[in-house]
Structure formats: structure tokens, C-alpha cells
Amino acid sequence: MTDDRGERIVMTVFAHPDDAELCCFGLLAKLRKSGWRVVLVIATLGENGADATAWSREAEARAAAEGLGAEIVFGQFRDGYVPRSAELVGWVEALLEAYRPQMIISHFSGDSRTTHQDHAAVEAAAQIAARRAWWRPTLLLAEGLDNDVSFRPNWFVDITDEFASKMIAIGLHASQGGKYYMAPDYLEVRARKWSLNFRIPPGQPLSKCYWEAFQLVQHAI
Numbered sequence: 001m002t003d004d005r006g007e008r009i010v011m012t013v014f015a016h017p018d019d020a021e022l023c024c025f026g027l028l029a030k031l032r033k034s035g036w037r038v039v040l041v042i043a044t045l046g047e048n049g050a051d052a053t054a055w056s057r058e059a060e061a062r063a064a065a066e067g068l069g070a071e072i073v074f075g076q077f078r079d080g081y082v083p084r085s086a087e088l089v090g091w092v093e094a095l096l097e098a099y100r101p102q103m104i105i106s107h108f109s110g111d112s113r114t115t116h117q118d119h120a121a122v123e124a125a126a127q128i129a130a131r132r133a134w135w136r137p138t139l140l141l142a143e144g145l146d147n148d149v150s151f152r153p154n155w156f157v158d159i160t161d162e163f164a165s166k167m168i169a170i171g172l173h174a175s176q177g178g179k180y181y182m183a184p185d186y187l188e189v190r191a192r193k194w195s196l197n198f199r200i201p202p203g204q205p206l207s208k209c210y211w212e213a214f215q216l217v218q219h220a221i
């Protein structure tokens with residue numbers, strides 16, 4: 001049993017090679033600093049997102065994982081066609097059983113108008129698998145890439161100290177550089193907006209506060 005080894009493991013369950021860096025790299029970096037083992041599970045190789053003759057999205061993800069000190073597991077689901085299926089749930093369940101993470105992070109895909117269909121399928125599988133896991137892992141859903149009014153975060157992480165490394169990790173996904181959500185100013189606004197929920201520590205300028213936001217779905221003590 002994982003807990004018997006005293007090992008703390010966080011597992012991300014995302015659809016595409018850049019999702020973890022965009023949605024929760026700051027939290028992962030913070031946990032790594034605290035000694036957590038980080039396992040990045042990615043359902044597809046992201047082949048729809050870039051010309052495979054020019055780019056390797058798998059290599060980009062592996063480089064980002066290496067910088068984080070994380071392990072990485074790729075699925076063989078087809079990018080853009082990840083099915084809501086027993087096969088997907090079974091794949092996630094098998095990985096949960098193999099690693100027994102105390103914390104799972106997946107997509108928030110509440111608004112079907114703005115979410116990616118792969119994100120919705122992967123989130124559903126993560127929800128089902130986390131609910132079934134007998135060791136009752138914590139489940140967090142990370143803010144998506146688009147503005148979604150149904151996202152009501154209740155779990156926040158101050159990533160001010162991790163923001164620079166997050167930007168470097170996102171930059172490693174060079175094949176995605178043209179996407180609007182990869183633009184540094186957009187990423188900065190995303191990371192700064194949640195700081196408006198909190199008091200700023202004395203002496204710290206608001207312009208230097210960066211956050212990630214999550215919806216806590218399951219947490220047992």
C-alpha cells in the first residue's frame with residue numbers, strides 16, 4: 001500500500017501533452033519541492049495539435065516532465081476522439097491501482113460549449129475512477145483554458161515562486177506556440193486574476209502574485 005511506504009504521490013490525468021503544464025504546473029512544482037512523486041498521465045500523444053513530421057509532442061512533454069522531475073505515462077487514445085468508454089475508465093483505474101496516488105488532478109470541463117471533447121471524456125473517467133478507489137484519493141479539477149462561467153474554484157494554490165518555471169515548462173511545448181492560450185500575457189492574466197481573492201502579503205506587489213485555481217471534488221480525512 002502506498003501509504004505504508006510513506007510516499008506521497010500526485011497523479012495528473014489529462015488528455016493532451018501540454019495540459020498539465022498549462023493547468024497545474026505550479027501546484028506540481030510545489031509538491032515536488034515538498035518531496036511528492038509526480039506522475040503525469042496523458043491519454044493521447046496530441047497528434048492533432050501539430051504536424052508530426054515537424055514536431056514530436058511526446059518529446060516536448062517528456063522534456064517538461066524531466067524539468068519537473070516527474071514520471072510520465074502515455075495512453076494510446078486517438079487525439080480528438082477520446083471515447084467516453086469503459087476502456088478509458090478501465091485504463092485510468094488500472095493506473096490508479098498501480099500507483100495509488102493520494103491526490104489526482106484532472107480537467108474541469110463543466111461547460112460543454114467551451115470545453116474540448118477529449119477533456120470532458122478524460123475528466124469523466126477520472127471522476128469515476130477516483131470515486132471507486134478504495135483508498136479515497138483527493139480529486140481536484142483544474143481550471144480549463146477558456147473562460148468558463150461554471151468554474152467555481154474552491155481550492156487555490158499560490159504559485160508565485162513557481163510561476164517562472166511554469167512559463168519555461170509551457171515554452172517547451174514549442175509546437176503549440178501559436179495557440180492563444182500559450183501567449184505569455186494571457187498566461188500571466190490567468191495566473192494573476194485569482195490573487196484578487198486574497199490579501200497580499202505585506203511588501204509584496206499585486207503584480208507579482210500568481211495563482212492556480214481548482215475545484216475540490218473529493219477529499220477524505
Ligand SMILES: [Zn+2]
Nearest residue numbers: 015016019116
Ligand atoms: Zn488538452
